[in-house]
Amino acid sequence: MKGIVFTEFMDMVEQGWGMEMVDDLIDATNPASRGAYTSVGTYDLNELVGYVVELSRRLDAPVPALVKAFGVFLAGSFVKKFPVFFASARSTFDVLREVDRHIHVEVRKLYPDAELPVFSYRDVDADTLELIYESTRNLPDLAEGLIEGCAGHFNEILRIERTSVQMEPVPQVVFVITRVA
Numbered sequence: 518m519k520g521i522v523f524t525e526f527m528d529m530v531e532q533g534w535g536m537e538m539v540d541d542l543i544d545a546t547n548p549a550s551r552g553a554y555t556s557v558g559t560y561d562l563n564e565l566v567g568y569v570v571e572l573s574r575r576l577d578a579p580v581p582a583l584v585k586a587f588g589v590f591l592a593g594s595f596v597k598k599f600p601v602f603f604a605s606a607r608s609t610f611d612v613l614r615e616v617d618r619h620i621h622v623e624v625r626k627l628y629p630d631a632e633l634p635v636f637s638y639r640d641v642d643a644d645t646l647e648l649i650y651e652s653t654r655n656l657p658d659l660a661e662g663l664i665e666g667c668a669g670h671f672n673e674i675l676r677i678e679r680t681s682v683q684m685e686p687v688p689q690v691v692f693v694i695t696r697v698a
């Protein structure tokens with residue numbers, strides 16, 4: 518996983534629970550990287566999983582909720598750090614339709630070894646988008662948080678349902694997203 522994801526995660530932890538919590542997570546999980554990340558580096562996803570599990574233990578909060586919260590935070594960071602991807606979009610659906618064919622294509626130019634998910638979509642009607650997420654990393658909670666974070670940016674309220682999950686050959690989750698307001 519690219520270092521930018523790790524540095525953003527540590528920023529979220531620091532902003533939410535302080536620098537001491539960042540140090541505690543690193544001390545408790547003893548990662549090979551020693552917790553020193555650069556945005557262009559590549560690191561073991563298990564280090565991130567370790568932090569989330571440890572944070573979950575310390576806060577007594579469920580792992581999926583923390584991963585989703587990180588997705589919301591990450592969307593806010595992307596809006597600030599990559600405003601160009603949001604400039605011509607007027608809604609979350611506009612962004613989601615562009616993730617696979619544009620945003621992540623540009624991300625790959627920036628980080629050639631990025632391991633990106635595959636998204637496809639179907640417009641059900643003006644207020645409903647079906648988004649299919651496929652990834653061997655299998656991080657649907659992160660995807661859902663990113664979607665909610667985008668909704669926050671556009672001041673939209675979305676209802677997000679996960680309608681099906683397949684594990685083989687590649688984990689796949691279908692989100693049915695309805696714009697409520």
Ligand code: HEM
Nearest residue numbers: 518519595599602624631632633634652654656660663664
């Ligand atoms: C400006 C917008 C975006 C940028 C710059 C961006 C960038 C990235 C980067 C750098 C990674 C890590 C790849 C790696 O570590 O190898 C990533 C992964 C990911 N992105 Fe995006 N992304 C953006 C928008 C979105 C949106 C809107 C979604 C919607 C759901 C999304 C879903 C994901 C997911 C779920 C992953 C985790 C990897 C996986 O599931 O396989 N991204 N993205």
